[in-house]
Amino acid sequence: MTVVLFFAQAREAAGTRRTEIGGDTVAQVLAAADATFGPEFAAIRAACTIVVDDEIVPRAEHDHHTAGAELAILPPVSGGAGHETDPGVIRVAVLTISDRATAGEYEDLTGPAVEAVVAEHLRSELVARALVADEHDAIVAALVEWCDGGAVDLVLTNGGTGLAPRDVTPEATRSVLDAEAPGLGELMRAAGLAHTPFAALSRQVAGRRGRTIVVNLPGSVKGATESLEAVVSVLGHACATAGSGAS
Amino acid sequence: MSAGEHDALVPIAIGALEATRLDTAALVDSVRRDDCGGIVVFEGTVRSPNHGHDVLALEYEAWQDRAPRQLELFARECAEQFGLGAALAVHRVGRVEVGEPAVVIVTVSMHRDVAFVAASALIDRVKAEGWIWKKELRADGEIWVDGC
Numbered sequence: 001m002t003v004v005l006f007f008a009q010a011r012e013a014a015g016t017r018r019t020e021i022g023g024d025t026v027a028q029v030l031a032a033a034d035a036t037f038g039p040e041f042a043a044i045r046a047a048c049t050i051v052v053d054d055e056i057v058p059r060a061e062h063d064h065h066t067a068g069a070e071l072a073i074l075p076p077v078s079g080g081a082g083h084e085t086d087p088g089v090i091r092v093a094v095l096t097i098s099d100r101a102t103a104g105e106y107e108d109l110t111g112p113a114v115e116a117v118v119a120e121h122l123r124s125e126l127v128a129r130a131l132v133a134d135e136h137d138a139i140v141a142a143l144v145e146w147c148d149g150g151a152v153d154l155v156l157t158n159g160g161t162g163l164a165p166r167d168v169t170p171e172a173t174r175s176v177l178d179a180e181a182p183g184l185g186e187l188m189r190a191a192g193l194a195h196t197p198f199a200a201l202s203r204q205v206a207g208r209r210g211r212t213i214v215v216n217l218p219g220s221v222k223g224a225t226e227s228l229e230a231v232v233s234v235l236g237h238a239c240a241t242a243g244s245g246a247s
Numbered sequence: 248m249s250a251g252e253h254d255a256l257v258p259i260a261i262g263a264l265e266a267t268r269l270d271t272a273a274l275v276d277s278v279r280r281d282d283c284g285g286i287v288v289f290e291g292t293v294r295s296p297n298h299g300h301d302v303l304a305l306e307y308e309a310w311q312d313r314a315p316r317q318l319e320l321f322a323r324e325c326a327e328q329f330g331l332g333a334a335l336a337v338h339r340v341g342r343v344e345v346g347e348p349a350v351v352i353v354t355v356s357m358h359r360d361v362a363f364v365a366a367s368a369l370i371d372r373v374k375a376e377g378w379i380w381k382k383e384l385r386a387d388g389e390i391w392v393d394g395c
Contacts, residue, residue: 005380007308007310007380009391011308074310077376077377086377089375123375
């Protein structure tokens with residue numbers, strides 16, 4: 001059994017501060033709590049951060065993460081949402097685009113490297129990750145789902161930005177953007193050129209769809225890491241501006 | 248050589264929750280030190296009206312097992328990051344009346360410029376990451392507030 005703690009509006013909706021619930025994973029315990037306390041609780045709970053044994057468990061990991069000894073259900077705290085320009089906690093999704101990783105020929109190392117840079121530099125929560133082949137339609141489908149779902153502020157893709165015939169990420173990305181932000185691509189290429197002239201062959205695109213920012217990163221760990229580090233300082237403001245609805 | 252400006256200060260870090268009215272002057276005195284010449288104090292107070300609603304008071308709730316440790320950590324990391332002599336973050340829980348302090352931040356530095364920047368960074372972090380929630384008690388009802 002897992003000790004489940006409730007706070008603020010989640011506590012009021014559940015009618016208790018503490019209970020015990022059985023379940024192997026975070027997702028199972030939360031589903032059981034939703035079933036026990038009803039739809040009003042479930043709606044509040046969906047916006048909560050989950051901490052298991054002192055560690056924040058991102059949404060993307062709820063299905064796999066063990067429920068632990070103590071699971072806390074924590075509504076959004078008072079900071080962040082009060083100012084339009086405060087980026088708050090940025091909800092990040094990472095899309096790895098690779099034929100070979102999709103076929104299982106090698107392990108995706110770039111996606112985790114991108115997540116590590118995000119965790120280090122952005123006040124953020126990883127809410128989704130996916131792996132697709134270098135296929136235009138698959139890339140478009142993933143981008144549209146995340147951008148239009150209202151639960152992702154920043155999509156970082158990696159892979160498919162070179163000049164090989166299979167490299168279609170920039171075209172797929174451009175086809176879904178409402179507004180392009182060419183300066184981000186230029187900044188990333190400029191940073192890469194400091195290390196290698198081959199950076200000139202990278203075609204990354206960035207921009208906004210709806211209220212979500214999309215940024216292409218190269219497929220190599222080094223290229224993706226350096227590119228992201230080149231632009232990470234402005235991504236918080238980009239997300240705040242895109243998400244504010246301000247013109 | 249006497250203790251000079253080139254010696255790193257060993258910082259004092261204080262973080263706590265309080266259930267009764269915060270005494271800002273006493274909190275400042277608790278971190279005052281002779282080798283620092285700049286003290287910046289921030290008080291977050293309960294405001295009315297807020298977004299057009301008359302507010303009677305705020306009711307603060309915290310994760311009692313974690314929030315004090317968090318506040319102490321935020322103060323310590325702020326002091327280390329900015330090279331402060333001291334940093335303090337103390338937050339109220341329970342009912343706080345309009346005009347009363349809900350949170351007090353104090354940063355103590357050898358020089359004022361750093362103390363101002365550090366105080367701003369510390370209150371931002373407390374508000375963004377501290378496991379503390381507030382319910383607005385209004386003339387026409389109660390509401391949990393996400394925003395500041």
